[in-house]
Amino acid sequence: MATLPFTSRETGCSFFDRTPETCFVPEDFAGDEQLMVQQAEQFSRKEVLPLAERLDKQEDGLMPDLIRKAGVLGFCGVDTSDAYGGLGLGKNLAARILEYLSLNGSFSVTYGVTSGISQLGLSLFGTEAQKAQYLPHLASGEWIGAYALSEPNSGSDALSMSCRADERDGKWVLNGTKMWISNAKWAETFLVMAKIGGSEVSAFLVERGMPGVSVAREEHKMGLKGSSTARLVLEDAEVPLENLLHEPGKGHQVAFNALNIGRFKLAAMSLGPARDAIWESTQYAKDRKQFGQPISDFGLVRQKFADMAALYFAVESALYRVGANIDEAFAEWGGTVEGNRRAAEEFAVECSALKVLATEAEARIVDEALQVYGGYGFTEEFPIARTYRDARVSRIYEGTNEINRVFLADRLWRRAQEGRAQLGGPGDSFVSELAHKAFAKFSKDQVVVGGLSDLVLLTYAEQSARLRAQRLGGLAQMAYERFVNWANVQAAFAYQTVTGDPVTLPTPNPGHIDPLATALLTHRSPL
Amino acid sequence: MKILVPVKRVVDPYAKVKPLPDGSGLDVAGVKFDVNPFDEIAVEEAVRMKEADPSVHVTVVSVGTSESEEQLRKALAMGADEAVLVETGDPMDSGVVAAELEAVVRQVQPDLVLMGKQATDDDNNQAGQMLAARLGWPQATFACKIARAGDHIEVTRETDAGEETLRLALPCVVTTDLRLNEPRYIALPGIIKARSKPLAKQARATDARPKSRVTTMAAPPPRAAGRKVASVDELIGALRERGSL
Numbered sequence: 001m002a003t004l005p006f007t008s009r010e011t012g013c014s015f016f017d018r019t020p021e022t023c024f025v026p027e028d029f030a031g032d033e034q035l036m037v038q039q040a041e042q043f044s045r046k047e048v049l050p051l052a053e054r055l056d057k058q059e060d061g062l063m064p065d066l067i068r069k070a071g072v073l074g075f076c077g078v079d080t081s082d083a084y085g086g087l088g089l090g091k092n093l094a095a096r097i098l099e100y101l102s103l104n105g106s107f108s109v110t111y112g113v114t115s116g117i118s119q120l121g122l123s124l125f126g127t128e129a130q131k132a133q134y135l136p137h138l139a140s141g142e143w144i145g146a147y148a149l150s151e152p153n154s155g156s157d158a159l160s161m162s163c164r165a166d167e168r169d170g171k172w173v174l175n176g177t178k179m180w181i182s183n184a185k186w187a188e189t190f191l192v193m194a195k196i197g198g199s200e201v202s203a204f205l206v207e208r209g210m211p212g213v214s215v216a217r218e219e220h221k222m223g224l225k226g227s228s229t230a231r232l233v234l235e236d237a238e239v240p241l242e243n244l245l246h247e248p249g250k251g252h253q254v255a256f257n258a259l260n261i262g263r264f265k266l267a268a269m270s271l272g273p274a275r276d277a278i279w280e281s282t283q284y285a286k287d288r289k290q291f292g293q294p295i296s297d298f299g300l301v302r303q304k305f306a307d308m309a310a311l312y313f314a315v316e317s318a319l320y321r322v323g324a325n326i327d328e329a330f331a332e333w334g335g336t337v338e339g340n341r342r343a344a345e346e347f348a349v350e351c352s353a354l355k356v357l358a359t360e361a362e363a364r365i366v367d368e369a370l371q372v373y374g375g376y377g378f379t380e381e382f383p384i385a386r387t388y389r390d391a392r393v394s395r396i397y398e399g400t401n402e403i404n405r406v407f408l409a410d411r412l413w414r415r416a417q418e419g420r421a422q423l424g425g426p427g428d429s430f431v432s433e434l435a436h437k438a439f440a441k442f443s444k445d446q447v448v449v450g451g452l453s454d455l456v457l458l459t460y461a462e463q464s465a466r467l468r469a470q471r472l473g474g475l476a477q478m479a480y481e482r483f484v485n486w487a488n489v490q491a492a493f494a495y496q497t498v499t500g501d502p503v504t505l506p507t508p509n510p511g512h513i514d515p516l517a518t519a520l521l522t523h524r525s526p527l
Numbered sequence: 528m529k530i531l532v533p534v535k536r537v538v539d540p541y542a543k544v545k546p547l548p549d550g551s552g553l554d555v556a557g558v559k560f561d562v563n564p565f566d567e568i569a570v571e572e573a574v575r576m577k578e579a580d581p582s583v584h585v586t587v588v589s590v591g592t593s594e595s596e597e598q599l600r601k602a603l604a605m606g607a608d609e610a611v612l613v614e615t616g617d618p619m620d621s622g623v624v625a626a627e628l629e630a631v632v633r634q635v636q637p638d639l640v641l642m643g644k645q646a647t648d649d650d651n652n653q654a655g656q657m658l659a660a661r662l663g664w665p666q667a668t669f670a671c672k673i674a675r676a677g678d679h680i681e682v683t684r685e686t687d688a689g690e691e692t693l694r695l696a697l698p699c700v701v702t703t704d705l706r707l708n709e710p711r712y713i714a715l716p717g718i719i720k721a722r723s724k725p726l727a728k729q730a731r732a733t734d735a736r737p738k739s740r741v742t743t744m745a746a747p748p749p750r751a752a753g754r755k756v757a758s759v760d761e762l763i764g765a766l767r768e769r770g771s772l
Contacts, residue, residue, distance in 0.1 A: 031597040031600065032597075032600055032601075032604070032718050032721065032722065035600075035601055035604065035713065035718055036715050036718055039712050039713050039714075039715070039718075042712060043712060072714065073712055073713075073714045073715060074714050074715030074716050075715065078715065087715055087716065087719060089715075089719075522543055523542075523543070524541075
């Protein structure tokens with residue numbers, strides 16, 4: 001995995017109290033790690049994107065074939081242990097690869113689930129025998145995996161699930177319906193949460209072929225049409241006793257820790273299409289002529305490019321900083337079930353912050369990118385319409401952005417009560433200063449918690465982008481300054497929501513529209 | 528059979544680069560580098576020959592700065608067995624590269640040197656031919672198909688008159704064209720394995736000096752705007768005016 005000449009010494013939520021001297025930035029990925037990322041991008045462009053329309057029609061066998069192809073190249077088990085058929089690389093590199101394999105949404109979610117949360121619970125909590133039985137099939141891409149937590153009446157309130165498991169005749173017998181199961185159509189294995197005796201949430205490894213397991217019809221979705229989403233129906237499903245994962249009654253640890261890392265990975269899955277949408281829209285703008293010149297010459301179009309790049313830059317900075325910290329936590333504590341749990345939990349607040357940041361950045365970027373295409377953006381003539389549809393669900397799954405907002409400020413506050421985070425410091429930027437001041441008004445009111453969460457995630461993004469800009473200078477500094485202008489306004493609004501007090505905004509930085517737009521129009525990479 | 532594949536570190540052929548303001552070279556700040564695409568095709572071909580016959584041993588070599596290690600590692604990740612880096616920051620032209628490669632050939636003693644017909648940075652298309660001449664070996668350039676035939680090799684090459692097939696005795700030098708093959712995706716385990724494959728760094732073996740030197744680099748002048756004409760007669764008149772007709 002990418003190692004730095006230093007360790008960040010960051011712990012969960014430590015960012016809130018102090019800015020580290022430096023942190024991991026995407027430019028720190030080593031030469032051969034970038035070669036892996038390059039392979040991922042080529043795979044997306046040559047193997048996946050040309051099939052987008054056929055994938056959306058769910059042509060038989062097309063998606064599983066692509067997953068198998070990706071598996072042959074080693075993509076399906078990047079951060080799975082090499083003892084079980086994976087490559088044993090870091091989660092940060094796995095996320096970077098995922099970002100570049102996510103240029104098509106349907107492939108992205110299929111791949112993301114089978115390489116991510118379908119294996120993660122097993123990797124973190126499985127016994128040797130369980131890991132040896134299932135991980136090699138999933139890490140090779142030969143099998144597709146799925147994760148089953150939600151139910152028709154239990155979404156955000158996941159622990160209110162009604163699916164139950166009972167021990168009968170030397171087997172677990174599962175009954176219930178799991179909803180919104182990504183990969184349901186193709187999956188050989190499902191990581192299923194059910195309540196033993198109707199009360200103790202537990203995790204089970206369920207195979208498609210076990211008696212009583214079936215998959216209902218495909219949901220008719222607004223986007224991600226090429227991905228499979230259906231209900232998993234368990235009717236007296238018979239599961240061997242040894243397929244209980246982790247301890248009875250501790251399924252929530254499996255589910256939620258898989259989700260912590262899943263949220264971090266989803267951030268990468270959201271940035272991938274956003275990054276590509278920026279590039280595609282610049283290319284369109286260069287070709288499209290109005291009033292005798294390319295529309296890429298016009299101020300309002302160039303402003304969009306500068307804004308999209310600044311936002312991408314900031315969230316990208318935050319994403320790979322968290323990833324490096326997660327890798328460090330696993331290096332320090334991982335290996336035992338208890339250590340894995342601790343490592344997966346440590347940066348839970350940051351993972352939630354990233355999920356919200358990245359999915360909302362994606363929404364804004366694909367929306368603005370589509371606008372560049374004018375009327376053509378509203379047709380199927382260009383891929384941006386599909387990208388736009390596919391992006392919508394990002395703010396909904398892996399915990400809605402609302403439930404993540406409720407979670408993250410509350411979690412930070414509770415860590416502070418336990419003495420594991422510091423609130424009320426001076427802050428070292430306008431955003432972080434407001435964030436600290438606003439916590440004096442902490443309450444359980446959802447609107448207050450939501451506002452505080454906005455301040456927390458803006459603090460994280462601003463700080464991460466600042467650290468990266470300090471290292472890179474030039475265009476990165478410009479992108480950072482442009483992002484700060486936006487973040488300050490957002491933070492002021494959130495502060496006012498929480499406190500009701502007036503705020504005076506600092507003097508804005510220069511807009512840097514022209515150099516940023518020019519760079520984007522020339523180079524494939526946002527900066 | 529031993530194959531030697533020279534690979535060159537070049538500016539990413541898809542990057543847009545500009546000359547430095549003083550014309551002394553290219554501004555490569557922030558620009559990515561990659562293996563010269565023609566050389567990548569040569570590596571791919573050598574690896575395919577190795578896959579068809581496991582006794583084939585593939586050595587890749589680069590003459591350049593220490594940064595060329597990155598390109599050698601990529602070639603190793605594609606499946607080459609070992610790498611040699613002739614580390615130098617000296618100015619070079621095709622003649623110097625050919626001289627250095629000759630020394631490496633004498634050291635490695637390959638049966639076949641397989642290399643790109645040219646590099647995408649300077650487009651000289653000389654090093655392969657010069658190397659064959661220095662060695663006194665037969666050569667086949669612009670290969671679009673290579674087949675082993677006992678102790679010979681058959682090379683189909685693209686010429687202006689069509690394709691021609693040559694039969695060469697080994698050892699020989701073959702340069703590759705774009706149509707020869709399409710390089711593979713590099714599997715991630717291959718990239719990991721490449722980390723532990725041998726890569727020998729050595730100093731230059733000759734004191735060859737470049738016989739040509741770049742005096743200045745400048746961007747082509749921007750195209751002037753065209754002019755619209757109303758009729759064919761006016762067009763012909765305009766062409767006559769310019770002396771084009």
